[in-house]
Amino acid sequence: MSDTTVHPQARTQSPPVVVARGLVKTFETGGSQVHALAGVDVDFHRGAFTAIMGPSGSGKSTLMHCLAGLDAPTSGTVHLGRTPITGLRDRDLTLLRRDRIGFIFQSFNLLPMLTAEQNILLPSQIARRSVDRERFEHIVEVVGLRDRLGHLPAKLSGGQQQRVAVARALLNAPEVVYADEPTGNLDSRSGAEVLRFLRDSARDLQQTIVMVTHDPVAASYADRVVFLRDGSIVDEVTEPTAELVSARLLKLEEA
Numbered sequence: 001m002s003d004t005t006v007h008p009q010a011r012t013q014s015p016p017v018v019v020a021r022g023l024v025k026t027f028e029t030g031g032s033q034v035h036a037l038a039g040v041d042v043d044f045h046r047g048a049f050t051a052i053m054g055p056s057g058s059g060k061s062t063l064m065h066c067l068a069g070l071d072a073p074t075s076g077t078v079h080l081g082r083t084p085i086t087g088l089r090d091r092d093l094t095l096l097r098r099d100r101i102g103f104i105f106q107s108f109n110l111l112p113m114l115t116a117e118q119n120i121l122l123p124s125q126i127a128r129r130s131v132d133r134e135r136f137e138h139i140v141e142v143v144g145l146r147d148r149l150g151h152l153p154a155k156l157s158g159g160q161q162q163r164v165a166v167a168r169a170l171l172n173a174p175e176v177v178y179a180d181e182p183t184g185n186l187d188s189r190s191g192a193e194v195l196r197f198l199r200d201s202a203r204d205l206q207q208t209i210v211m212v213t214h215d216p217v218a219a220s221y222a223d224r225v226v227f228l229r230d231g232s233i234v235d236e237v238t239e240p241t242a243e244l245v246s247a248r249l250l251k252l253e254e255a
């Protein structure tokens with residue numbers, strides 16, 4: 001174990017970066033109600049890589065949207081650090097998402113006319129933030145994009161494009177990165193590259209990462225997996241293996 005490696009147990013005991021309490025989200029659809037979140041309490045700690053799993057419709061996306069301030073819960077609270085993000089005005093939420101949260105989506109979301117480097121730097125430019133060149137160099141090195149920085153996205157493989165998106169999300173050292181099915185569009189080799197990088201970022205850069213995934217192999221890269229069913233957290237596994245995650249998921253789907 002290297003000096004910079006923190007044992008997973010130590011990471012889960014560090015102070016929480018994100019704290020959600022009593023999260024309820026009810027959708028009204030044509031006269032009936034859907035309880036997408038039925039009272040979720042969950043914490044995410046600094047430097048921890050957490051996967052959120054559960055059967056289809058269990059509330060994973062809704063939970064991530066409420067945690068990230070992309071949607072407002074019907075009731076309950078979310079704190080990012082000391083900031084209660086539930087209750088912030090739209091403009092403050094926009095700034096908070098821009099300055100303190102990183103996002104990685106299944107569909108990369110790169111701008112096609114910008115090079116890899118320009119895509120990585122774009123959010124900092126929009127926010128008029130000075131770039132920590134040392135961190136940029138480090139991230140580029142770790143994601144293995146050094147010789148691809150001048151390429152347009154169309155000239156990169158899917159895995160390389162997602163690594164650009166990951167580097168972009170991490171450049172500003174956001175307090176938390178939310179990844180929504182980040183390997184959903186990748187073949188298994190490229191997916192593994194991206195997942196290794198996310199895992200290493202949590203370990204080496206103390207980056208807090210929360211990932212929604214359907215894939216037990218992807219979840220096995222996390223330090224911890226929380227399982228949702230019918231809008232509630234019903235199970236949790238630390239130091240998961242793909243086999244263990246598959247078995248728990250199967251149990252939830254059968255129940």
Ligand SMILES: Nc1ncnc2c1ncn2[C@@H]1O[C@H](COP(=O)(O)OP(=O)(O)OP(=O)(O)O)[C@@H](O)[C@H]1O
Nearest residue numbers: 027029034036054055056057058059060061062063
């Ligand atoms: N905008 C909406 N309006 C009405 N119902 C919604 C809305 N968004 C989600 N739901 C419902 O809330 C529940 C949870 O949905 P959510 O998308 O969070 O689940 P999920 O676990 O992410 O599903 P999947 O794995 O299929 O993506 C589902 O029953 C869904 O139909």
